Amino acid sequence: MTQSPALQLHHIENKPLRERVLDILRDAIVSGDMRPGQPLVEMELAQQMGISRAPLREALQILSQEGLVETIPYKGTQVRSMNRMDIEELYSLRSVLETFAVQRIIARRSADDTARLRAIFEAMLAAAQQGDLSQVNEIDRQFHDGLIELSQHHLLLTTWRSVSLRIRQVMALTNRRNRDLTVIAYNHLPMVEAIAAHDEAEATRLLREHVESAAGLIVEGWTQPGESDPK
Amino acid sequence: MTQSPALQLHHIENKPLRERVLDILRDAIVSGDMRPGQPLVEMELAQQMGISRAPLREALQILSQEGLVETIPYKGTQVRSMNRMDIEELYSLRSVLETFAVQRIIARRSADDTARLRAIFEAMLAAAQQGDLSQVNEIDRQFHDGLIELSQHHLLLTTWRSVSLRIRQVMALTNRRNRDLTVIAYNHLPMVEAIAAHDEAEATRLLREHVESAAGLIVEGWTQPGESDPK
DNA sequence: TAGCCGTCGATTGTCGACAGTTGACAGAAA
DNA sequence: TTTCTGTCAACTGTCGACAATCGACGGCTA
Known part of the structure; x- marks a missing residue:
């Protein structure tokens, strides 16, 4: 069977967690909900979203590349502040x-x-x-x-x-x-x-x-x- | 004691693995050693470098942001090809x-x-x-x-x-x-x-x-x- | 008191194992 | 045959645990 005719089911999308987390954090930053200088502690955020640190870290990497956050190795990540x-x-x-x-x-x-x-x-x-x-x-x-x-x-x-x-x-x-x-x-x-x-x-x-x-x-x-x- | 005088030890740097991996892969790509379209299989690369997949994945994320590789969720990563x-x-x-x-x-x-x-x-x-x-x-x-x-x-x-x-x-x-x-x-x-x-x-x-x-x-x-x- | 050094808690970095997804293939149904 | 469906292997995605690092604190020594 090819398809019953008129019924159109819309696409259910299955993004990796990393991307959903990314969207959430990015939005929080560009909307100003997360303020410059605010520390982003991995454990804390992960717990808050009910996920593990791995996908969260990957999201932070990308935000860092986008210039929205600043990561210093072994120290931590914070929302980038601007002068x-x-x-x-x-x-x-x-x-x-x-x-x-x-x-x-x-x-x-x-x-x-x-x-x-x-x-x-x-x-x-x-x-x-x-x-x-x-x-x-x-x-x-x-x-x-x-x-x-x-x-x-x-x-x-x-x-x-x-x-x-x-x-x-x-x-x-x-x-x-x-x-x-x-x-x-x-x-x-x-x-x-x-x-x-x-x-x-x-x-x-x-x-x-x-x-x-x-x-x-x-x-x-x-x-x-x-x-x-x-x- | 402040310091014995002339002896200059140079800085020993301790980058996270992710960054060292990043440098290696980036270099291989821009030098043309890895050719466009070449698949980058995480397990394979990690094994080859003797590390786990986590830092490798983080490096691939960054390369992806830099436009050097292309990642499709659940499918894989390959060196980006250019027309x-x-x-x-x-x-x-x-x-x-x-x-x-x-x-x-x-x-x-x-x-x-x-x-x-x-x-x-x-x-x-x-x-x-x-x-x-x-x-x-x-x-x-x-x-x-x-x-x-x-x-x-x-x-x-x-x-x-x-x-x-x-x-x-x-x-x-x-x-x-x-x-x-x-x-x-x-x-x-x-x-x-x-x-x-x-x-x-x-x-x-x-x-x-x-x-x-x-x-x-x-x-x-x-x-x-x-x-x-x-x- | 001043400077050094070990210890400790908090946090990030790394690992190995397990779960989920995909495309291909083989076999069943028509 | 042709079409559909189950199965499988090769991956990527996610997780929880462990290791390494950093800054601060506090005790020890001169």
């Missing part, structure tokens, strides 16, 4: 990567691309008009992730993931004052239009400006959280 | 990262930086004149690593490491015809001079050209090794 320079580096590299993505998008001149970006912008605007901050943030993330994806550069995507995770962490740790959400949303429009117009110079200029202003807002009021500044 | 597109992505991202580094170096306008680059160039030229291919390659690596280091951007350095490892692998897997070594060496001189002259436009143009020609040489005669091309 001003880390944040500047983060945002400057982000700017470089996104610029590269935009250049590739423009070079391809695909109408689908601009349509998708426009759609994301519309969604962001709608959320902004309803004053839904977290939704705006979520869509903003989609917008920038979208730029990278549309560039169709797999290695860039991989590299981006690691940078963007830490940016999310930084944003979660920053208590932003509520600026006007619709202004934030409209900030994205010129960039979409520049891409649609295949105007590389303008698009990259706008992007750089966009990222730099974002960085500025963050760096400005730092020093509170993970004090790893002085020496 | 033409992978190589194009590798070199295009490399170009972006190095360009960024050069811009930062120029912005800092440090005489020490240019002195160091000049010194590396001199060494490369000397090796080239003696026809020492592997030495030229080694110094070429130092040159490009040097650009990244001099940019004083820690996150960039981290990102670079992963890209440069895979580039080394690609180069090791390519049977280059022996071009004139002194020509290769002299190719680096204009870039050093452009940096010394703080001429950003020229420096980035030269760099892009440099990387693109390198990529061209590789991509041209590919298809031999890790055939993961078709579908």
Whole structure:
């Protein structure tokens, strides 16, 4: 028998524990629930999740590679703390990567691309008009992730993931004052239009400006959280 | 007692097994001793090195994050194979990262930086004149690593490491015809001079050209090794 | 009192054994 | 034959126990 017809059972996925643990911990870190400097004791976490240390350690390895935690052999692991320079580096590299993505998008001149970006912008605007901050943030993330994806550069995507995770962490740790959400949303429009117009110079200029202003807002009021500044 | 005077004992280092294993495997891969597609069976490797599977697995995790091997849950790990597109992505991202580094170096306008680059160039030229291919390659690596280091951007350095490892692998897997070594060496001189002259436009143009020609040489005669091309 | 050194608890590193998953193969059913 | 199903071997995933390391504490000696 091939298959009884209409009944569609959905895929039950069986990830290794390591990956489920990874998702949980990563989420806790980038959401700010686990704060910089917080020690991650293997036994403790494993017990808490009801698993053994092996898969937990493997998850920590990966987080370490992603730059979210810091492990010192024979000493332990803690959530990585960031100082001003880390944040500047983060945002400057982000700017470089996104610029590269935009250049590739423009070079391809695909109408689908601009349509998708426009759609994301519309969604962001709608959320902004309803004053839904977290939704705006979520869509903003989609917008920038979208730029990278549309560039169709797999290695860039991989590299981006690691940078963007830490940016999310930084944003979660920053208590932003509520600026006007619709202004934030409209900030994205010129960039979409520049891409649609295949105007590389303008698009990259706008992007750089966009990222730099974002960085500025963050760096400005730092020093509170993970004090790893002085020496 | 503080210390008896002149006797200098050098540091005996005690890395976890995981890291020593990592170094060995990484080296075998980027040197081309382990070829793309080659399966890495945990039990086999562990036995061969006389250790247990735990630290070996942790090393494989990291290699996987570095993009040197590919792991599929419950199936296994193998040396990652690369097709033409992978190589194009590798070199295009490399170009972006190095360009960024050069811009930062120029912005800092440090005489020490240019002195160091000049010194590396001199060494490369000397090796080239003696026809020492592997030495030229080694110094070429130092040159490009040097650009990244001099940019004083820690996150960039981290990102670079992963890209440069895979580039080394690609180069090791390519049977280059022996071009004139002194020509290769002299190719680096204009870039050093452009940096010394703080001429950003020229420096980035030269760099892009440099990387693109390198990529061209590789991509041209590919298809031999890790055939993961078709579908 | 000041400096050295053994001891100890907490935590990470490593190991060997067992459980679960996969793909291939052989044999039963149609 | 062809299709399905049980079985098996080769792995990877997970576990609990043991070994090694580190920092701190406290006693010993000068």
